[in-house]
Amino acid sequence: MATPSHLNPSISVLEALSSEPSEGPSLIILSTWMDAHPKHIAKYTAGYRILFPSSRIVIVTTSALQAAVLSTASNISRIAPLLDLLYSLPAQEKVLLHSFSNGGAMTTVLIAKTYAEKMKRPLPIRALVLDSTPGKSTYAATIRAFSVGVPKALPFQVLANLVLPAVWVLYKLFYVVQGNGDLVDQLRSDLLESRFWGEKKRLYFFSERDEMVDWRAVDEHVMEAKEKGWEAVGEKFGESGHCAHAALDGERYWGAVGKLWKGVV
Helix, strand or coil: CCCCEEEECCEEEECCCCCCCCCCCCEEEEEEEECCCHHHHHHHHHHHHHHCCCCEEEEEEECHHHHHHCCHHHHHHHCHHHHHHHHCCCCCCCEEEEEEHHHHHHHHHHHHHHHHHHHCCCECCCEEEEECCCCCCCHHHHHHHHHCCCCCCHHHHHHHHHHHHHHHHHHHHHHHHHCCCCHHHHHHHHCCCCCCECCCEEEEEEECCCCCCCHHHHHHHHHHHHHCCCEEEEEEECCCCCCCHHHHCHHHHHHHHHHHHHHHC
């Protein structure tokens, strides 16, 4: 398996395996879940290499620290190499964007909003895959999500158990005082803003066993996307965990992605 070339600590690129003409995407963007391990990301890049060998793949990673602490300006700087690539794309480019979990989706939304602000048009993608997102903001799910990146050593776990609940309370109080919805509420809304998104087709993956994102929250967003005019399809799994649907039933997972793209071309 080829090793991605890193443009910066958050952005890496896998060049196409084949130069043969293809009906597949010319570019695939993977916006991974928070603190995703490279060996887990590699399972998705491998799946796409089989499905679309002529596609270049750009991988965007996001850590819990980046999501929680960095300013919007700092996060835009972090994803600048991808933004520069998108700014230069010709209009006919065939782009598929695949986003994982609420953390990856927040980075995805930042990409779309920044592009739309600069270029005065929606992000030029042909299809959007949303895996285990968008959820709704609950205490238990948020604590689990931010705990993923905490080292397993006991002192770190004890510290996290003390700090994360306090951070959650402050986080919710901040938005209550402002009188606005929180970041996840904003994420759900931004994913339905047509001025940000150039695609008409969407595929959502979710599962009843997901302990971080309630499947009903995702299913509700599928319905909302349909009402807004997207051709949205939901693939509901019964037993897979968070961002683990491909591991449970790869044939069904990649078959759904392939079917989505066939509808595009």
